[in-house]
Amino acid sequence: MANKKEREQRLLEEKNKQIASTQNKTLKFHGIMIALCAACLLCFFFNFAEVYNTAVGTEVKLSGWSFFSAAISGNFSSTGASYGDIAVPFYYYAKSYTTIVGTLSVVCVFLLILTLLVNIAVLATRSHSLTFLSLILSILSAILLLASYIVALLMKNAQILPIYCSNNPACSIRSYAIIPCLLAVAYCAVSALTCRKLIRAKKDAR
Amino acid sequence: MDLAQSKTLTSRSLFSYFFRLVISMKKFFSFSLLALLLLFLPACAAKDLYVLNESSFFLVMTNMQYYPEQYIGSTIEYDCFTYELTDIHGNSYICGVRKCSSGYGCTCGNDTIIGFILESEEPLPAPKNQSEDNNDKTWIHVRGMLKSAQKQEITIYAYTPDGNIDYDTTEILSFLTFQTESVSLIEDYSNLHYYVTK
Secondary structure, three states: OHHHHHHHHHHHHHHHHHHHHHHHHHHHHHHHHHHHHHHHHHHHHOEEEEEEEOOOEEEEEEEHHHHHHHHHHOOOOOOOHHHOOHHHHHHHHOHHHHHHHHHHHHHHHHHHHHHHHHHHHHHHHOOOOHHHHHHHHHHHHHHHHHHHHHHHHHHHHOOHHHHHHOOOOOEEEEOOOHHHHHHHHHHHHHHHHHHHHHHHHHHHHO | OOHHHHHHHHHHHHHHHHHHHHHHHHHHHHHHHHHHHHHHHHHHOOOOEEEOOOOOHHHHHHHHHHOHHHHOOOEEEEEEEEEEEEOOOOOEEEEEEEEEEOOOOOOOOOEEEEEEEEEOOOOOOOOOOOOOOOOOOOEEEEEEEEOOOOOEEEEEEEEOOOOOEEEEEEEEEEEEEEEEEEEEEOOOOOOOOOEOOO
């Protein structure tokens, strides 16, 4: 009887050790997630919308941070350095598209900062339940960044191109919002993998 | 070390850990708030005087053309050359302008002029070489205000590519009117550019 209890105790300890070891192993994934999240935020320095002319290069441009700055301050028609070319031509000729991308950028930045903080909290407290929250946040970020990319490209339907391209067919609207979007997708993959490992470890322990 | 002591130590270290975490979070949030504040400070600063210089001329002047209502009531100072426009009815307007690309910043369009129709109580200096591609023009420094956000349309005869007037074609130019407070002639205009860009 005593032997059986001892064996059960040992088995339980072993399982707990296994879970702890899996959790420790997943910590490095949180490091990767933090790096991806930071890279995503850095990618906001890329042009989320630009008019590119093959003959002369980039005519006008607007970074993700410019969209963010303008949307959070509501100053779409300002000439401040942090706003880039937002007033003219983007806001003037593509008001609705610019406002949408601006709003999406603001939500995305806050989601990414929250995701970053959640990952730091996981590393600091080793509370792995937050990993699932980080997965949800990253999925939302990826969706919103994809939406930003699509809306930015849809600016071709606004009056910007006829003004800036003079009917030059080699002139187009480009967006690099796809890069942070891909990073967010990579983040989702790492996060999903971590969640899967954690779930499997708990299942195995049962 | 007994169990009670070890428990006290663990709770102490936990407390100190959380205390340090809170302090570092506080620092992080304070830093973030400061960064945000610095980012939006230029946007919040109320401007009642706009002095356009060589680096800001194109951007601010373009903004004035697109969003004139933002600048109503503000004092504006800028350097420009005088340019006389004559409409198809023979009415003349003296403008204070610079030359730029018609696409407002793009390098793919034709050239045009950017500026205002000047309204002054004193006679304005007569233009010189206004259509020539050189700096030798009548340069003035003007100070004043936009009269209204409403643009005045001036119908002119179009120019042919070789610079002659095409009396069969007209085009409409839209200009804001600038009420001058003071106008002074610029003698040394070597550091001013008749053609402006971003």
